[in-house]
Amino acid sequence: MRRKLKNTSSPLSVVVGKSVQGACRLLKRGNSLPGMIVETLDAGFLSSALGQLPLGTMIVCGTNGKTTTARLISQALAFLGLKVVTNGSGANFTRGIISSLLSRMSPSGKLFGDIGVFELDEAWAPVFCRQFPPSYALILNCCRDQLDRYGERDAVEAMLSKVASCATKGLILNAGDARVRSFIGSSPKVQTSFYGFDPSLSPLFPADEDLICMRHGRAPAVQGGSALVALKAISGDKASFQIGGEEFSLPMGVKGSFNFLNAAAAICGILNVVRCCPDLKGSARFKGFDFSPRAVAEAVSKVRPAFGRGESFEAGGSHIEVVLVKNPVGFSSALRSIRLEGKEIMVALNDQSADGRDVSWIYDVDYSNLDAVKTVSGERAFDMALCLEYNGKEVLRAEPDIEKGLAHFLDRPGEKLIFSSYTSMLSIRKLLLNLDQSKGRNLYAAD
Amino acid sequence: MRRIDVLSLYTNDMSFYGDMGNVLIVSKRLSFYGFEPVVHFYNPGDSFPDHVDMVLGGGGQDSGQKNIFDDLQKRGRQLRDLASQGVPMLMICGMYQLFGKYFLTNSGKKIPGISVFDLYTEASPERIIGNLVEESELFGRLVGFENHSGQTYFSSPLPPLGRVVSGFGNNMKAGTDGAMANNAIGTYLHGPVLSKNPVLADFLIRKAELGRYGTEELAPSPALRRLDGLAAKANEAASRRPR
Numbered sequence: 001m002r003r004k005l006k007n008t009s010s011p012l013s014v015v016v017g018k019s020v021q022g023a024c025r026l027l028k029r030g031n032s033l034p035g036m037i038v039e040t041l042d043a044g045f046l047s048s049a050l051g052q053l054p055l056g057t058m059i060v061c062g063t064n065g066k067t068t069t070a071r072l073i074s075q076a077l078a079f080l081g082l083k084v085v086t087n088g089s090g091a092n093f094t095r096g097i098i099s100s101l102l103s104r105m106s107p108s109g110k111l112f113g114d115i116g117v118f119e120l121d122e123a124w125a126p127v128f129c130r131q132f133p134p135s136y137a138l139i140l141n142c143c144r145d146q147l148d149r150y151g152e153r154d155a156v157e158a159m160l161s162k163v164a165s166c167a168t169k170g171l172i173l174n175a176g177d178a179r180v181r182s183f184i185g186s187s188p189k190v191q192t193s194f195y196g197f198d199p200s201l202s203p204l205f206p207a208d209e210d211l212i213c214m215r216h217g218r219a220p221a222v223q224g225g226s227a228l229v230a231l232k233a234i235s236g237d238k239a240s241f242q243i244g245g246e247e248f249s250l251p252m253g254v255k256g257s258f259n260f261l262n263a264a265a266a267i268c269g270i271l272n273v274v275r276c277c278p279d280l281k282g283s284a285r286f287k288g289f290d291f292s293p294r295a296v297a298e299a300v301s302k303v304r305p306a307f308g309r310g311e312s313f314e315a316g317g318s319h320i321e322v323v324l325v326k327n328p329v330g331f332s333s334a335l336r337s338i339r340l341e342g343k344e345i346m347v348a349l350n351d352q353s354a355d356g357r358d359v360s361w362i363y364d365v366d367y368s369n370l371d372a373v374k375t376v377s378g379e380r381a382f383d384m385a386l387c388l389e390y391n392g393k394e395v396l397r398a399e400p401d402i403e404k405g406l407a408h409f410l411d412r413p414g415e416k417l418i419f420s421s422y423t424s425m426l427s428i429r430k431l432l433l434n435l436d437q438s439k440g441r442n443l444y445a446a447d
Numbered sequence: 448m449r450r451i452d453v454l455s456l457y458t459n460d461m462s463f464y465g466d467m468g469n470v471l472i473v474s475k476r477l478s479f480y481g482f483e484p485v486v487h488f489y490n491p492g493d494s495f496p497d498h499v500d501m502v503l504g505g506g507g508q509d510s511g512q513k514n515i516f517d518d519l520q521k522r523g524r525q526l527r528d529l530a531s532q533g534v535p536m537l538m539i540c541g542m543y544q545l546f547g548k549y550f551l552t553n554s555g556k557k558i559p560g561i562s563v564f565d566l567y568t569e570a571s572p573e574r575i576i577g578n579l580v581e582e583s584e585l586f587g588r589l590v591g592f593e594n595h596s597g598q599t600y601f602s603s604p605l606p607p608l609g610r611v612v613s614g615f616g617n618n619m620k621a622g623t624d625g626a627m628a629n630n631a632i633g634t635y636l637h638g639p640v641l642s643k644n645p646v647l648a649d650f651l652i653r654k655a656e657l658g659r660y661g662t663e664e665l666a667p668s669p670a671l672r673r674l675d676g677l678a679a680k681a682n683e684a685a686s687r688r689p690r
Contacts, residue, residue, distance in 0.1 A: 154509065363465045383685070400684065
């Protein structure tokens with residue numbers, strides 16, 4: 001039975017999947033169940049569904065920036081006129097992808113779209129690649145993250161390297177990450193494109209090694225290399241990208257220099273697709289579309305932040321930005337790249353499995369740009385407060401209860417910035433949206 | 448000002464799980480107690496400082512352990528001598544294992560350690576990962592996080608650092624974590640361990656002071672009262688978290 005189903009999208013699994021999806025919606029349950037059922041029922045589902053997309057599939061993988069980068073690519077491609085199939089924010093296991101495909105499919109198993117763009121969890125990406133080798137793989141970075149889940153970073157590097165070797169058409173790599181850079185040649189027949197940053201910006205993008213070396217007073221290694229797309233300069237909310245011989249300076253929809261680097265990744269990813277698909281310009285379907293570097297860069301610049309990734313809210317007369325931080329490199333780059341002056345700061349740290357049960361990593365963050373912190377909250381509020389105090393940063397209040405912590409943080413209006421781990425971000429976001437709604441204002445449109 | 452020289456052993460390779468926090472905590476506490484902390488970051492090939500009052504080492508990946516292995520063999524005797532002179536040491540996870548007699552890999556290869564502790568470690572296919580809570584005769588309740596695939600067994604009866612309340616520690620059977628020899632402490636507690644267990648930090652500082660200046664009195668510091676208040680709350684909160 002299973003063998004027979006192997007390479008055709010069985011209407012049966014599609015019908016079952018779609019029915020379960022319908023039921024889940026009615027019951028207001030999570031969205032991964034239908035994907036899980038179809039994954040068990042039909043091992044060939046991914047390949048038969050994604051095999052239908054004429055321009056292929058791109059997967060986005062790495063420790064930091066997956067959600068934002070996948071969003072930048074898929075929305076920019078949509079701005080450029082393509083029909084893009086993508087997974088929802090954070091639904092980055094294979095079952096999440098299957099669920100998102102089901103909702104785009106006809107009952108007969110036809111998938112509508114030109115191209116697929118999916119963010120994939122590091123551990124699930126090799127599983128995905130075994131079922132369906134993607135046309136394009138974009139690898140962002142490889143740093144210490146969730147060591148309680150992976151044991152070692154070397155294990156993550158091996159997984160990412162596997163993903164890089166599976167790409168069939170194009171490989172997009174971060175030249176500024178030594179481990180990712182080394183994946184070149186892992187898939188010899190593909191078009192490999194690098195993106196990176198100007199050496200002058202390297203203090204903004206520390207690697208794990210830099211965070212340790214700097215404690216010794218050693219300068220971080222300057223990285224860069226020749227790149228198809230380079231983040232050249234940053235000035236406020238504007239980013240300059242060098243693409244080939246041209247330079248484009250654009251006001252950006254996303255915030256923080258690490259997201260500007262994700263934008264360089266997105267531009268590079270799209271241009272890699274353009275390079276690999278010569279008929280993109282010739283065919284009738286895409287006639288009149290503009291895939292020039294300028295058009296691509298502009299499309300990427302217009303995309304707004306993903307869920308919880310540099311989103312902002314208005315509540316109680318305050319303007320509040322929420323930034324997800326979950327590992328030393330991510331937190332340190334956020335502190336270096338977001339303007340902190342004049343803003344009150346809150347840090348929230350939970351230790352659920354989605355956050356990482358081990359909070360030791362907070363001691364490897366470079367807090368030197370930080371001044372005082374007004375509120376620290378979450379299940380590990382006291383760990384966070386202690387760490388900040390040992391780093392010489394005064395903490396006004398440590399309150400493990402997030403609702404109480406947030407109330408203290410918002411006690412007077414102003415510019416505010418919240419750094420939060422994943423599950424505490426979900427709670428904070430919910431509370432802030434409620435505060436917004438109570439004033440009858442809808443400040444965040446999901447898309 | 449009275450100077451204390453702290454050696455941070457193999458910082459680049461063996462501080463992968465937040466253990467560099469121990470260096471920060473020791474330096475800050477030394478300052479608050481009125482000492483002048485001087486930290487020597489030591490990596491393979493570096494020259495060894497002339498004087499060492501305390502040695503701190505952390506956990507690393509298997510690849511990190513490989514990077515430092517040759518150098519550690521060269522420094523083994525020096526470090527053993529320091530330990531037998533009573534220099535306080537804190538070795539976490541990977542460095543704790545390498546301060547034992549040997550590490551037996553999955554493929555049956557014996558990697559020699561430097562034998563500060565009379566114990567050995569065997570690789571295990573199962574990795575032990577989770578919150579670790581233990582009760583120590585000397586230091587009270589210690590909390591942290593363990594993440595290791597090696598299982599450590601004592602070759603002769605050694606005082607463990609603590610009896611495990613929740614988690615595993617040295618191995619899946621013994622119900623103990625860590626070991627003590629003179630003033631050297633080995634443990635699987637990350638966290639970093641000194642953050643939520645400042646009593647351990649003060650033990651290391653007192654012994655360093657004793658070794659260098661012949662006394663072990665720490666003047667109370669108001670700044671530390673505040674930090675230790677937070678540490679007590681963090682210890683309490685961590686001890687209640689699920690494994």
